[in-house]
Amino acid sequence: MNLAQYVGRSVGFSVAEVGAVFILLCSAARRIPKALKQKHLVVEQMLRIGVGSIPLVLVTSVFTGGVAAVQAAYQFQNYVPLRYLGSVIGKSVVIELGPVLTALVVGGRVGASIAAELGTMKVTEQIDALETLAIDPIRYLVTPRLIAGIIMLPVITIFSDFIAIMGGYVVALIGLGITSHVYFSSLKLFLDTLDVFSGLIKAIFFGIIIAMMGSHHGLRTEGGAEGVGLATTRAVVSSCLLVLITDYVLASLLFRGVFSR
C-alpha cells in the first residue's frame, strides 16, 4: 500500500467512524423521552458516573487548584501584585481547568467502564439477548448513559471548580501568605457568571462525548477479551482527544463570538 492509499483509506475510515457515532447519537437522543420514563436506569447511571467519580475528581481538583496558585504566583513575580491571585485562579479554573480536567479524568474512568461493560455484553451475546426480548439496546443501554453524562458532567464540574478554588486558597494562605479576605475579594472582582456558564456548557458537550465514545466503541466490540480491551482503549483515547478538540472549538465560539463585546 502506498502513502496516498494509506492516507485515503484512513480518511475514509475516519469519516465513516464520525458518521457512525453521529447516527448513534441521533438514535440515542431520539429515545430520550422514552428512556426518561424508566428513571431507575438513568438514576443508576447518574450514580455510577457522578457519585463514583467524586473521589477521583476531588484529588485531581485539589492539586489542580494548588498548582494553579503556585504557577500563577511564579509568573506574577515583579509584574502583577499577588492580591490578584484569586481572580486568576478562579477564572482559569471555571473556564478551563475545571471542565477539561474533570472531563479527562471522568472520560478515562467512565468512558472505559461503559466500553468494557457494553463490549462484554456484545461479545457474550447479551446485546443479542436484549434484542430477542424485544428491548431496544440503544434505548435500554445508550440513552440512559447519554442522559446521565449530560446531567452529571456539569454537576461534577461545579464540584471540581469549587474544590480547585479551595485548593488554590489553601496554597495561597499557607504557602504564599495571602489572607482569606484578599483571595476571595479578588476572586469576586473579575469572576463573571458567564465564565462559570461557559464552563458548564463545555461540560455538557464533554458529557455527551464521554457517553457516546464509550457506547460506540462498546457496541462495536468484536472477538472476545482482546476486543473488549481494544474497545476500552479506543473509547478512552477518542474521548480524551475529542474533549480537547471540542474545548478549543467551543472556546473559540464562546469567547470570540457569543461573549465578546
Next chain:
Amino acid sequence: MDQVMIEITDLKKGFGDNAVLKGVNLRVRRGETVVVIGRSGCGKSVLLKHIIGLMKPDSGRIVVDGVEVTALAGEELIEFRKRFGMLFQSSALFDSLSVWENVGLGLLEHTDLDENEVRRIAREKLELVGLTQVEDLRPSELSGGMKKRVGLARAIAMDPPVVLYDEPTTGLDPIMADVINQLIRRLQTTLQVTSIAVTHDMNSAMKIGDRLAMLYGGRIVFEGTPEEVKATQDPVVRQFVEGRAEGPIPIYEG
C-alpha cells in the same frame, strides 16, 4: 393445523469470502418442532439469528406468521420480536441482573405487571425448568447447566408462540438434558409452541423433533421425521447420526 408458521426461502449469507448459508429452504408448520442438525460451525446459529432478525441475509427471505422478517427494521422489528423466545447457546444471561430479573426482564419492560407479580411468574418459570431458590442469585453464581435453564426460563417467560433453541442441551448432564427435552416437548404439546432447535446432540434431536433437517454445506440436505432419519441410507446423514469420522463429510475445514 397444517398452516406454515415459518418459511425460509433461498436464504444466503456469507462473512467475507466465507459463504455460510448457500440457499437454505425450510418450512415449519404451526405447532411443530423442527430440529436442525449439523456439525459445529456449519451455520446453524447463523440460521436462527436470521429467523429472529438479529442478522440480515445477503439474499433470500424469511416469513414468520405471514410477516416478512427480512423486510423489517427498527421499531417494527423490535415489536415483532415479542412473538419469539430464544435460548442462546452461551445462555447470554445479563450479568448485571439477578436471576429473577433476567427471567422477568421482558415482562418488566413490556407489561404493567408490578415487581411482585413478575417475581412470581419468574419463580414459576424457573420451577418449570427445575430450579428453585435461585431467583436472588447472580448469573455468575450459577453453574453452566443452571445458566442454560435460566436462559430457557427467560425464553418462555412471555409465553411466546415461537421459541428458538440454540443447542438447548449442550453442557447439561444427561438427566438434566432429558428434563429439558421433556420440557420442550411439553411446551409443544400443551401450548402448541412452534419451535426450531439447532443441535448436534442426536439424542436430543430424536426426542424433541417432529422433523429433523440436516444443514450441510450451507444447504438443507435432508428433511424427515426421526424414523425417516433412522432409516435413511443418505451417506452424509448416516455419518452424522452415527457419529463416525469416516465418510463423505470432511473433517478438516478451512
